[in-house]
Amino acid sequence: xxxxxxxxxxxxxxxxxxxxxxxxxxxxxxxxxxxxxxxxxxxxxxxxxxxxxxxxxxxxxxxxxxxxxxxxxxxxxxxxxxxxxxxxxxxxxxxxxxxxxxxxxxxxxxxxxxxxxxxxxxxxxxxxxxxxxxxxxxxxxxxxxxxxxxxxxxxxxxxxxxxxxxxxxxxxxxxxxxxxxxxxxxxxxxxxxxxxxxxxxxxxxxxxxxxxxxxxxxxxxxxxxxxxxxxxxxxxxxxxxxxxxxxxxxxxxxxxxxxxxxxxxxxxxxxxxxxxxxxxxxxxxxxxxxxxxxxxxxxxxxxxxxxxxxxxxxxxxxxxxxxxxxxxxxxxxxxxxxxxxxxxxxxxxxxxxxxxxxxxxxxxxxxxxxxxxxxxxxxxxxxxxxxxxxxxxxxxxxxxxxxxxxxxxxxxxxxxxxxxxxxxxxxxxxxxxxxxxxxxxxxxxxxxxxxxxxxxxxxxxxxxxxxxxx
Numbered sequence: 001x002x003x004x005x006x007x008x009x010x011x012x013x014x015x016x017x018x019x020x021x022x023x024x025x026x027x028x029x030x031x032x033x034x035x036x037x038x039x040x041x042x043x044x045x046x047x048x049x050x051x052x053x054x055x056x057x058x059x060x061x062x063x064x065x066x067x068x069x070x071x072x073x074x075x076x077x078x079x080x081x082x083x084x085x086x087x088x089x090x091x092x093x094x095x096x097x098x099x100x101x102x103x104x105x106x107x108x109x110x111x112x113x114x115x116x117x118x119x120x121x122x123x124x125x126x127x128x129x130x131x132x133x134x135x136x137x138x139x140x141x142x143x144x145x146x147x148x149x150x151x152x153x154x155x156x157x158x159x160x161x162x163x164x165x166x167x168x169x170x171x172x173x174x175x176x177x178x179x180x181x182x183x184x185x186x187x188x189x190x191x192x193x194x195x196x197x198x199x200x201x202x203x204x205x206x207x208x209x210x211x212x213x214x215x216x217x218x219x220x221x222x223x224x225x226x227x228x229x230x231x232x233x234x235x236x237x238x239x240x241x242x243x244x245x246x247x248x249x250x251x252x253x254x255x256x257x258x259x260x261x262x263x264x265x266x267x268x269x270x271x272x273x274x275x276x277x278x279x280x281x282x283x284x285x286x287x288x289x290x291x292x293x294x295x296x297x298x299x300x301x302x303x304x305x306x307x308x309x310x311x312x313x314x315x316x317x318x319x320x321x322x323x324x325x326x327x328x329x330x331x332x333x334x335x336x337x338x339x340x341x342x343x344x345x346x347x348x349x350x351x352x353x354x355x356x357x358x359x360x361x362x363x364x365x366x367x368x369x370x371x372x373x374x375x376x377x378x379x380x381x382x383x384x385x386x387x388x389x390x391x392x393x394x395x396x397x398x399x400x401x402x403x404x405x406x407x408x409x410x411x412x413x414x415x416x417x418x419x420x421x422x423x424x425x426x427x428x429x430x431x432x433x434x435x436x437x438x439x440x441x442x443x444x445x446x447x448x449x450x451x452x453x454x455x456x457x458x459x460x461x462x463x464x465x466x467x468x469x470x
Contacts, residue, residue, distance in 0.1 A: 005178055008132045009167040012176045015128045016140065019055045019120060020090075020172045023107035026053045027116035034061055034114035038069030046071035047420060052387065057104060058119035067117065073412040080117065082108065087173040092145035094153040103153040105142065126151030141175040224260075225271060225280050233259050234284050236292050237458035240468060241310070241429065244447040247439075249468050251308030253344070253451065254292055255458050256284065276349055281316050286326050295461045297333040302469040308340035310372065315349035318356065324363045331367060342393060344372040345385060353388050361389050372429070376421060386424070394421045398432020398452070404441045418445050 026049040033042045038061070046059040050071045061069040067078050085091045091106040096119070103122030108115050125140060129149040132138050139158060140147040146158045158177065168175045228234060234256055241251040258266035275281040289311060296303065309330075317323045327341055343364065351357060364371065372393035373385055385391060400417050421428050422445065433439050433452030442450065459467070 005136065005165050005180075006167075008138065009165065009176050009178065012128060012132055012138055012140075013167055013169050016125065016174065016176070017169055017171050019124060019128075020105075020107055022053050022055045023118040023120050024109060026050075026056055026059055026118050027107065027109040029053075030059060030061070030116055031109075031111050031114075033069075034111055034116065035063065038075035042069055043071070043074050043416075051384075054384065055120055055124045056118050057121040058117075060117040060119075062115045062117055064113060072416055074416045076412055082115070086143040090142050090173055092140075092142040092147065092153050092155075094155075103147060103151055122147065122151050122153065136178045136180055138176055138178045141177055142173070146177075221271075221274055222278055222280075225275060225278065228258060228260065229280060229284055229287065231261075232287065232291075233261070234288060235259050235460070236288050237460060238292075238464040239451065239458040240456040240464070241308070241449050241451045242455045244430075244442070244450050247450070247455065249304055250306075250449060251310065251340070251342070252464070253310040253458075254288060254312070256288055256312070257458075276314050276316055279316050281314060282319075282322065285311065285313060285317065286322070289326055289330050292461070293330045293333045296465075299465060299469055300334050300337040300339070302465075303337065303339060306338050306340055308342050308370075310342045310344050312344045312346055312374070314346050315351045318351055318360055320356070321360060321363070324360060324367070327364060327367055327369050331369075340370060341368075342370045342372050344374045344395065345391075346374050351385065351389075357389075365390060370427075375431075376417075391426065393427040393429060394424065395429040395431050395451075396421055396447075401430055401432045401438055401442075401452070402434075404438045418442075418447070 029049055030045055033045055036042055042061070046061070046069065049059045050056055059071045060067045062080055062082075065080055065082055067076075067080050069075060082088065085106070085108050088110060089108055091108070092103070093106060094103050095101055096104065103126075105120040105122065105125065107118040107120055109118075125147060126149065129138050129140060129147065129151075133149045137149050141158055144158075145153055145155045147153045164177060164179045166175050166177045235258075237255045237257050238252045239255060240249055241253060242248060243250050256268055256272070258268075258271055260266050272281065275284055292309060292311075296309075313323065323343075327343070330341055331339075345351070361371070370392040371390065372395055373391050374395050375397040376394040396418060400414050403411070403414050405411075418428070418430075427448045428445075429449040429451060430442050430447050431451050433442065433450050433454050435454060438452075439450065439454055456468075
């Protein structure tokens with residue numbers, strides 16, 4: 001067991017070192033701009049690093065304890081406590097004004113009185129901890145702060161309960177740790193209760209068999225998903241997308257909901273991660289597309305011209321050409337009518353560039369299918385996709401839209417994210433528009449489309465069509 005623990009801690013060190021090396025690479029690339037004006041050239045240089053360097057969220061320039069230029073906010077001034085950085089290099093935070101509920105590590109590299117601060121998204125750190133958490137959870141420690149496999153960062157002192165194991169990086173000031181509670185020391189149990197170790201699994205197997213025979217099936221989350229798929233319990237909810245100029249209906253996003261026979265309606269965040277991990281998301285999406293196709297095709301003449309359907313997809317859909325065939329069948333059902341199919345990429349799973357991936361992108365575009373980048377501005381994966389793949393549409397994440405009107409700094413962040421999206425010269429959609437004030441503020445940007453509760457909540461097929469397709 002100790003050897004396994006040591007190997008897992010070493011793998012964690014390798015992953016975290018590589019991530020922090022990316023942050024250092026970005027810092028080195030922009031150090032020539034330190035002390036210079038935070039003009040358009042400087043801001044573009046910072047944003048370029050966020051676009052091309054993996055794992056990082058922001059790049060900022062500072063003089064002394066003052067940050068004066070940011071890849072997100074552009075030119076502004078805010079204080080930074082450099083004394084809190086471990087060895088002047090690392091600081092773990094449970095959130096910041098942009099994403100208050102999402103942890104991060106700030107990497108700092110000094111160049112005399114100046115420094116570059118690089119934000120490393122806790123999403124990627126959490127993934128490493130989550131991947132290596134079996135059989136014992138691993139924690140990332142930076143000074144007195146630490147992060148667990150849920151991605152939560154705490155500034156309370158790390159207090160292990162049991163036998164603890166630590167490894168410290170030789171390159172950066174952080175440590176990884178795990179612990180074995182005394183009650184689970186298998187060596188001890190084997191030495192004194194080897195008979196029980198043999199007996200307990202047999203009893204468990206017998207009990208499991210009896211339970212299976214009694215209940216008819218094993219109610220694991222995965223088996224529930226499979227049962228839900230067989231019984232067509234996953235249904236489409238439709239949210240309208242409107243014109244950025246006229247607020248007229250132009251399309252919709254298709255959202256998946258689970259209508260469970262016992263538990264009622266289940267939100268997607270409760271089952272989508274497992275569906276993606278297991279690969280069931282592919283047949284679930286196929287069934288969802290078929291339901292939308294079969295319902296709206298007979299209503300095609302009532303759809304606005306060039307009405308677009310947005311379908312969420314993930315990395316699991318890029319393993320073979322079935323997605324292309326599903327899209328072909330969807331479009332064929334609307335033959336003779338001008339509609340647009342849009343596939344919205346999420347970054348819960350990273351799409352790995354490969355010959356198959358590029359072929360799928362090519363064939364989708366040959367069909368006339370457009371690719372949208374969901375939650376633009378929140379993570380590296382989205383920005384990396386811009387470099388690797390042919391993207392047509394950017395959907396600006398609702399977390400930025402919610403900042404509108406909150407304070408001056410947030411206003412700068414919103415302006416710069418939208419400005420970056422517009423300068424990429426792609427179709428732009430603002431997600432999460434909830435108030436008239438937000439909609440009014442967005443008018444100045446001439447965005448192509450708007451989406452949010454202000455215009456319509458996600459609704460079942462018939463409710464949507466009765467309300468919008470008159």
